[in-house]
Amino acid sequence: PGMSVAILQGQEVIFSQGFGYADVENKIMATQNTPYHIASLTKPFAAALIMQLVEENKLNLDSEIKDVLKDSVLPPLPLDDKPHQGYASACDRIIELQNDNSYPIAFLLQDYNCNTQRITVRHHLTHTSQGIPGEKYQYNGLLYAFLTFVVEAASGENFKEQLVKKIIEPLEMTRTFPGINDNVNTQVLKDCAKPYQVNKEGNPLLSNFDYTEGAIYASAGMISTVLDLAKFDIALNLNLLVSEESKEKMFTATLASSGQPLPYGLGWFIQTYKGIKLI
Template identity: 35%
Template sequence: MKKLVILQVLLASHSSGLAAQDPVHMGAGPHDVAAFVQRLESLREEASIPGLSVAVVKDQAIVLAAGLGYADIENGVPATAETAYDVASLAKPLSAVVALRLMETGVLDLDVPMVGYSDWGDFCTDFSEQPSIFARDLRCQPADHTLRHLLSHTATGTAGIRFSYNPVLYSWASRPIMAAADASFSNLVEEHVFMPAGMGTSARKHRDLPLREDLSQRLAPPYQVDSAGTILRAPNLSPQGDGAAGGVVTTVLDLARFDIAFDQGTLVSAESRAEMMAPTMSGSGEVLPYGLGWFVQEYQGYTLVWHSGWWEDAYSALYLKMPALDLSFILLANSEGIWWDNPLDRAEVQRSEFVQAFLQTFAGQ
C-alpha cells in the first residue's frame, strides 16, 4: 500500500458552534486533496451533518481517510476514519458478494425459481396485498421470480422487465440464500466478506444479533434535524431481521479494505465482479440502471458504479466506484444529510453535491 502522509486540518462547524481537530491521511498526487476536504466540510455544514467520515481509494491503495465534525455531539467525540456507522442499504453490494461467491462454489443458482427452495409464494402473496409503495405492482403469478430478479431490483411488474428499487424484496433474498447454504446470513457475510477482506471493525446486527461491544463503543449515534434546524439525537431505531438489504455496521477504512479486496479478486472472481457491475438487460432488451448489488450509470463518458445508504432521520452513506480510473469514494454520516432523494426507478448519483465535489477533484469533471 502506498505510504500515507498526515495533514492536520482544523475544522469548525459554524452552524452548530462545534470545532474538532482530526488527522487527514492523504497520499501524494496531482489532486488538491486539502481543498477537497474543505469542500466536504462546507457541504457537511450546509447539510447540518454532525459527523462525516470519508475515504478515497486510487489504484487499490487508500489515498485519503478522514473524519469531519463529531461522531457524538453530547460527549465531544470527533468523527474519524475509524468511526463506525450503520450503513443501511450500503450493505447491498456486500450481500451480493455473498450470493455470487456461493454461485461460484455451486451452492446457489441465481436463476432457479425461488418457489423451489423457499416460501416465496406465501410471502409474495401476503406482501403484494400490503399498502407499502414497495408492494405496488408486485405480481406473484406466474411463480417465476428468481434471486437474480430480487438482487437486480427487477422483481416488480413482470419479473425481469423493468427496474424498480425495492429494499423489502432485496432484504428477503437472504432467506433462499440461507436455505441453500444452511447458515445464517450474518455468518455468511462474516465468512465471505468481512474475514477475507480484513474488515476487522465491521459486523452485522439484527434483532437477534446484538452489535459486538467494541463496535458499540465506536458507533456514531444517529441524529436528526428538526424544522428549526436544530440537531437532535435520534430516537432508538427499529429492530430488523437478518436480511440482505442492511444490517451492517462498519467504517470507511473497512469499506476501503472491501473495495481493494473486491477489485483484487479476493472476494469473487473477475467474471463475477464484472457481472455485478454490469447493467441488467431487461427481457425486452432495455439497459437497466442496476447490476447485482450496484447501481450502474453513464455520466460524462464514465461508467459510475455506486450505492447509497439511507436510514431516515438517522444515517446516510455513499460508495462510488469509477472502474476506468480505478478510483473509489466512500462517505458515511450519522444523519441523513448525504441523501439526495434518488428516484426509485433511476440512477442519478450526479445530483449529489458530494459526488460533484469528488468528480471535480479526482476525475476532472
C-alpha cells in the first residue's frame, strides 16, 4: 500500500517522495528514506561486482561454471535448509537437488546440467543457462543466485563483504544493507516497509513473507532506499564502479545463438521502445 519514488535528471535527484504507508497498522507513511527489501534489484549490484572482477582479470565470463566452482563446496541455496557437505562438486549438489522432492523450488533447476553441458558464467548472468546454453532466455533467480559463489570463488572473499567494501561503503549508501544480519542498523530495520498482500475486498493484509530472512544472494536479499539506489545509478553513469566499456556490455542486449536479441543484458533488462533504449 506504499511506495517511494526518486527521479534523476543528469546526475541530480530532482524529485523524491513517498506515497502511501510503509506500515499500515502503525500508520507510518512511506518517505524517500523508507528502506525496502529490494529483491531482484540486487541483481545489478552482483553484475557490477562481477564486471569489477573481470576488469581485475580475476574472472572470465566465458569460463565454465563447473571450473570456476571446482574447488568450492556449494553453500545452502535459497530454501535449502538441509545440512550437506562432502560433495564432489557444486554441480553434483545441483543434480542432487533436482531430484529432491522435498526441495520446494527444485523445478527451477530442470533442464540444467553443468556437468554435461558447457554452461558459463555469462549464461548465468544473462538467464540463458537452461536447455541448450545460450539458445533461449529463461528468467531464473535461483540459477542467477549461483553467481554469489562465483564472486566468492573469484575474489576469495564473502559476497556480502564484497558488496559492502566495493559498492555500499564507497558510495555512502548509509541506508543500504546486504540482507538482515547483526550489522544492520536497528533503526533502519525498524523503518523497513512491511510487505502486504491485497485480499478479495481490496484491503491490505500483512503478508506472511518472512522479510526478516537474513540470506543474501546475487539474485536477491538487499535492503535499500530510492535515494541510495539513486547513488548507485549515478555512480554507474559516471563510471565510478566499472569502466565505460564494461557498462556498455552490461547494458547491451544478449544475442541468442540464433542471433536473436534477448530482453536481458548482464544483470539488466534491456528493451527498445519506439527506437528508444530502455534499461
